[in-house]
Amino acid sequence: MTATLNVYLRAYTPISKSQDEVVAAARTLDATDRVDDCEFTEWPATVSLDRDVEAVDVYETVTAWGDANDVDVSTPFRLHTRTNPMTDDRESVLHTPVVYLTLEYDGDLAGVAPCTLPDGTHVTAKAFLDALQDERDPYRALATGALVA
Known part of the structure; x- marks a missing residue:
């Protein structure tokens, strides 16, 4: 199973x-092979929802995932x-x-x-990365099971 x-x-x-802490933690996950690949992308501060751009695609994908997993991704x-x-x-x-x-x-x-x-429970980006580094499931409360293989 490949984790990105x-x-x-x-x-x-x-x-x-x-x-800086989030970027450093993500790089550490990649360097310690906790994930197979770590990709960094800059996106615009605002974008029209009718545009065919990555930020809109990500928003639509995570919103659908959140609805399916009863996770609020809108905050x-x-x-x-x-x-x-x-x-x-x-x-x-x-x-x-x-x-x-x-x-x-x-x-x-698998997670956002x-x-x-x-x-x-609010899961911050840093807490999410810390849990992955420690090989813990950042979503312990979810019924969907562990994220860490």
């Missing part, structure tokens, strides 16, 4: 200590509707998180962070 950790970072955002994302002043067309705009993680096994989504579990 995807780290999404908002472009043009000043780097904070927490971002780090924000949606709003705006009217284009030139055309008066209304569009839905997605605001991306500063840091977002997805974990895939053999190309299938940050998120909120069914029992109300």
Whole structure:
């Protein structure tokens, strides 16, 4: 089973200590072979939901995964509707998180962070990575089973 950790970072955002910690933890997971591959991607701060871009694809994929697993993935994302002043067309705009993680096994989504579990537990990106480093399941409360093979 091949584990891929995807780290999404908002472009043009000043780097904070927490971002540095997440990036360092993700690199450590890759270096210690806790994951088979670690990919870093910059995404825009905002994007129209009707665009065919990676940020929208990730949002739609994690939203479907969250619905199927009773996990709230919406907290780090924000949606709003705006009217284009030139055309008066209304569009839905997605605001991306500063840091977002997805974990895939053999190309299938197996986990995301940050998120909120069914029992109300909030899983941060750093806690998610720390659990993977310690070979623990960051979603102990989920009925879907352990993420760590």
